Amino acid sequence: MSDKKNSLPVIIDRMLITDLPEVLAIEQESFHSPWTVGMFKRELENAHSRCFCARLNFEDKSIVAAYIVFWLVADEVHLHNLAVDKEYRRQGLAFQLMEAMKEIARQNQVVAQTLEVRESNTEAIKLYRKCGFVVKGVRPLYYTDTKEDALIMWADVSSVKK
DSSP states (O other), X not given: OOHHHHHSOEEEEEOOGGGHHHHHHHHHHHOSSOOOHHHHHHHHHOTTEEEEEEEEEOSSOEEEEEEEEEEEETTEEEEEEEEEOGGGTTXXXXXXXXXXXXHHHXXXXXXXXXXXXXXXXXXXXXXXXXXXXXXXXXXXXXXXXXXXXXXXXXXXXXXXXX
């Protein structure tokens, strides 16, 4: 990774339908069973759903380098999807998106955050722990594509690290 990438300004803003080609490319390189364009379109239309992109600005263009999809329901936020373009991983983008989710949760008087994660996804688990999440349970065979268990993780909004 070049130093130039580390110094690029990141802008986090709402995902637009015009972002879907870039989002889908990241999705397909990141997951065994990627979401479809229809799934993302439904999230963009869902009143509970919040969809954001982390954009990197170059001299003459902006690219989607990462995205997050989560729901605000009652007093909880539920992370549904988070991915970073493989070229920009380990640059802090996922952490910044998690921080944005936490801030939106605070603004909406949400008290708890939750997610499910493949138990084999050690990098994601490390990120979530850094964000204050702890394992509170297991969903056996949650992932139908691999028959893998999901760890259920929770964090209090107020206890998430800055």
